[in-house]
Amino acid sequence: MIREFGHENNKLFVSISDISDQKIVKEYLEKCIQNADNIEIKQFKERSVKKLSLKSGDKVANNINNIYGTVGLSLRDITHHYCVTCKHVIEDCLEASNGIPTPEYDANEIFIKTEVGNVGTDKIYTPSHDLDFSAVRLVGNNIPISSRLRQRDGGLVNGGLFGRDMLLLPYNTLLYKWGAASGLTTGRYIGRREQIDQPPLFTIQSESPEVFAIGGDSGSLVCYSTNGFEIAAIILTGRLENDEDLFVGYKLKDALESCTMISPDIRECIRQH
Incomplete structure (x- = not known):
């Protein structure tokens, strides 16, 4: 009958399975303790606890x-x-x-x-x-x-790594990132830039009207969804000079x-x- 008891906001409480049993519970408390009238009797509600952890976007x-x-x-x-x-x-x-x-x-x-x-x-x-x-x-x-990877709704899911679990990043793939400054934003993969003796840089275009990244977002993990799961692909490094909508990053696998x-x-x- 009694599912939970304790104190919140400097007040004692008892939570019960069925609030219609409130009278029975009150009579029981009056027999057992003094000042039972000061105890709040309320309907028990199951509450889940969100686990807090260090994650992408911190x-x-x-x-x-x-x-x-x-x-x-x-x-x-x-x-x-x-x-x-x-x-x-x-x-x-x-x-x-x-x-x-x-x-x-x-x-x-x-x-x-x-x-x-x-x-x-x-x-x-x-x-x-x-x-x-x-x-x-x-x-x-x-x-x-x-x-787990942080998906677009903020939830954490199992995932994979681009370059190992998925080898091809098609043109115009919808990408997303969680940044410490701008939070969740989306963009499109539009190409890659190759330099001699250096790993390639991947180019991302903002999805209008939002800007893909602002100051403070450098280091963000860029991901995409495919076949029902998330793939970690790119580490965002910054914006191309003289172009407000184009951003670059390198393949996460190269860094790893x-x-x-x-x-x-x-x-x-x-x-x-």
Whole structure:
């Protein structure tokens, strides 16, 4: 009959399965305790608890200059968790003037702002000279990390990785991203740019009327839906100069292949579909 009891807003309560039994429950309470009239008797309602975790779209920042970017993806090895973003995000956060950050370069000034509070970092990695890519190692190994992709409705689902689970990105594919600055936006894949001795850059056009990204969205994970599941494809780096609607990023798989420099057993936190 009694399903739940406790106190909220400085008031005692008892929740029961059927509110029509309120009189019976009240008589029972009056026999057992003093001041039973001060206890609220109400209908029990099942409530689910939303688990909060670090996920794609959270903010990479420091607490000094209010400059930030976006967490694209989480990585893990046997002992640590990491977050992926753009190298220029880390440099801007630290106001770096010496080019590529060294592993010990002011790592403890970077934090990840999540729904469960700020998570500190203790090391910075820049495993590739060719990619605008960095990873920061998180302090502690008991941090709740989402191992699912964030889809367009905000829910978390199993997914795959472009270049491994899906090999072809057709022209005009509808893409989406969650950015720390602009939240959810969509765009279209319109092509790729090749440079000698550098990984290709993928070009994304905003879906009118919204702009695909603004300042603070660098590092966002760009995904798309196909055959009922989500594919993680691109790390967003920025907007092409002199064009408000065109944005570029590199293939996530290219960045992940460089991460063996960080740890030989490091892998992405994507639960396979």
